[in-house]
Amino acid sequence: MEKKTLLTDCQDNMGLISKITNICYKHQLNIIHNREFVDHGNNQFFMRTELEGYFNDSTFLADLDRALPENSRRRLISSDRKRIVIMVTKEAHCLGDILVKTFDGSLDLEIAAIVGNYDTLGNLAEKFDVPFHHVSHEGLSREEHEAQLLAAVQQYQPDYVVLAKYMRILTPNFVAQFPNKIINIHHSFLPAFIGAKPYQQAFERGVKIIGATAHFVTNDLDEGPIITQDISPVDHTFSAADMAKAGRDVEKSVLSKALGLVIDDHVFVYGNRTVIL
Amino acid sequence: MEKKTLLTDCQDNMGLISKITNICYKHQLNIIHNREFVDHGNNQFFMRTELEGYFNDSTFLADLDRALPENSRRRLISSDRKRIVIMVTKEAHCLGDILVKTFDGSLDLEIAAIVGNYDTLGNLAEKFDVPFHHVSHEGLSREEHEAQLLAAVQQYQPDYVVLAKYMRILTPNFVAQFPNKIINIHHSFLPAFIGAKPYQQAFERGVKIIGATAHFVTNDLDEGPIITQDISPVDHTFSAADMAKAGRDVEKSVLSKALGLVIDDHVFVYGNRTVIL
């Protein structure tokens, strides 16, 4: 017996749930969890189906393809542990949280490597026996630096790249190598405070809540599909530095939550938004 | 074209989603929303299906009954506005919130009447042109009082009875008339602070959060199936009276939220718990 997850994403039609679940039934696959969503505005159907049984992937997918409308996307994903590479700069809290959660089993993933543009966090990586690559940007052009980064990351063939407070902007070329595969944590409740120094911006605006946003990276800075967001209350006693310190907890919990949703195959990317089933 | 909601609740079997959605498809009923849940521990299946089309209720239900396991419960609920009777004592905030939300369309229901054991809130009922019945408990035995209450409520044949800070305990006889039809707001995050004066209890315990719980009423005081709960932070500056005042907002939002879930047919009662789809 195996477990797999079927993600279906296609034009909506009457009877789709029935057709898909019929095929599961025919193949003697038991439905453990099923959730669907129809975006009626765009006539788009999404379904996530956790299945258990003896799979014959090719005949099952062939049956599905006959039943689904044209241009449907369907993925049958094995329950193998996902492999990630984490990119960092100097701040330890998001990396530390992912390391501890992977250590204690809260996140079921394999951290293949950590890549930093500073060596600050090499020490923390080493504690958890994860390879650390220091790829300094000093003295390099952006293109040269990214070529080295790309080489460092790609040797591990990661399922996802996680930017755990990686503080440099990636070029379109880098992003294009990992479409909807790069997860970033931005330290504001987007779309407020796009770009640099969001806590300084938040302080100057006199806000009463700060937040964090985990999103897929696209070529528009801080504009990619949002996976999850959360906030933390602040008040007049908080300096920009106090906000940054208070923000650490919300940043790390938002990033970990998003990562958990992604690696358990709950997230559909759809235009510039996500459907989470 | 009509809209109806099908609630199915039965023993789990392979292929149930397929069977039910097949029948919808056969009857040319379009599935607007569908959510299911399987309690694997108890092997119980729940599904909520919003349907749109031309209904032949009897043949549709007959088809379902042939397809479902024995002892299944299925209800096909029309989208008619639900009718409620609200019971109150002296506090205005929950009643006021339901009145305003019904007035502005946030809650789509009909308030048939308000019944109070004091006349304090008659004035507020009158503002919104809702009949108010003052059924005083003074000078009456519990049985006599409840007989009068029951008469006052039952003349309206309500779908649900809402206890909006009704501060007396109802007897098993009253409760038995409205099984899983009486919604109460309790001013604590149950099961903390069961019974009288929860804010006083909370104050004495020195808690840092207070809460409220909306639940169906059973014969065990404050032990019925929980629909929704929420909390509000407090600190050492709050007296018991301050907690009670701060609790009003969370009480009213929890009760309104629970009421919205119930009247839109999202709530299954299952043993002493709820499944909300």
Added chain:
Amino acid sequence: MEKKTLLTDCQDNMGLISKITNICYKHQLNIIHNREFVDHGNNQFFMRTELEGYFNDSTFLADLDRALPENSRRRLISSDRKRIVIMVTKEAHCLGDILVKTFDGSLDLEIAAIVGNYDTLGNLAEKFDVPFHHVSHEGLSREEHEAQLLAAVQQYQPDYVVLAKYMRILTPNFVAQFPNKIINIHHSFLPAFIGAKPYQQAFERGVKIIGATAHFVTNDLDEGPIITQDISPVDHTFSAADMAKAGRDVEKSVLSKALGLVIDDHVFVYGNRTVIL
């Protein structure tokens, strides 16, 4: 015995708390609550002192003025109930909440009048016996309309003007009549989604939280000092209209909370931010 609140706002100096509380002590005024805050970045001192006793305002203030640095602001505010005028357009939820909370004593204020640019909410105002002025903008220039609005509002000499979903922009001339006296509820967590249709903007961005912001009105649209903010979670199932409906609860609770803070004299405006003591 009377109760008054002293708000002090001046350049920071060593010994200010001591000097101010000494003067209270000398005047036999008992300190019920005291909170202070020093903005060390700007060397600015704020203190809110609730006092009880027999007040001789002029000698007390004269003593204070001798003790405080130059250019200090100090206000000794009586505990008289504040008078407000509420401005509305068509949406009932914020107005309804303030009416019910004033009715049940949760907000201790006097609603002198309600002014609407539509007559939609006249009915609701009437239920609570509050004068309603319909000042239509139709057929009028902005200046003509605001002149009429201003006349309608000013006849009541309100302490504060509350924009309870008033959906037109006020001109600098109107705003100048009520410096730091106009409280607005904006239906986003500012500075996200400034301007029109924030829920449509939020939907299009695919956010996972929506929010609301209560702020003082200045001449920069949605840029005035923030009093309080809160958020509500949303997900992919929410249309822009669903977000707007879900946002009602957070809008009304944020506005009521801000109003409570303002009328109880907890709020200092300081540059473009608030200090809340």
Added chain:
Amino acid sequence: MEKKTLLTDCQDNMGLISKITNICYKHQLNIIHNREFVDHGNNQFFMRTELEGYFNDSTFLADLDRALPENSRRRLISSDRKRIVIMVTKEAHCLGDILVKTFDGSLDLEIAAIVGNYDTLGNLAEKFDVPFHHVSHEGLSREEHEAQLLAAVQQYQPDYVVLAKYMRILTPNFVAQFPNKIINIHHSFLPAFIGAKPYQQAFERGVKIIGATAHFVTNDLDEGPIITQDISPVDHTFSAADMAKAGRDVEKSVLSKALGLVIDDHVFVYGNRTVIL
């Protein structure tokens, strides 16, 4: 120049703030932050004053003692880093969070040692170069085991003992060695679900929120003064094991937050409650 924190806790009297701040002024100590609270029900005064300057502790405290009522408690606490010993059983998440936060400076403390009744977490302690003592309870009477625990802990003379999911009950003898110095994390929003298996209890009750409580340990199980609490929403899809997993994040954030408040000297214990200034 030094920084120290003065905590004053005494019977309330008119002029206390004035007297205390006068003494600070006289000693040329600058007040960085000051917060006070009066429990009017019990006529008790609390003040926390962060001071900066050149301290002569003995003359300063002598001046205070002359000014304060009898039976006052005042502590002048240096800003030295606090030293803690952490006690654990098998779960890594709370320990991991404290280790990472200490590593990255979010918690400014010294972890002198970790003591476990299992050796499960020795590996994690070692990663961060903290001494780990495995004090197994197997084959020992409760008294023998606690004698060994006590020896292991006391050799480090900790300011606080932190129970980071230490799953055994401590005896009154152990607790008496560290009055108001032992901080525990309980995995429910107390007073709900006192005692063993709170997530199982929560599951059986069908709650919609779970929580965690950090409190000082007294001889009444789970009844000590609460420092901080927080909650996390759950729903019908959560098994008891799912609740336990979801609870980890709230447990660790509540414990870390409480620990931060305690080590920065914000917490007064007062009867069975805390005042946090």
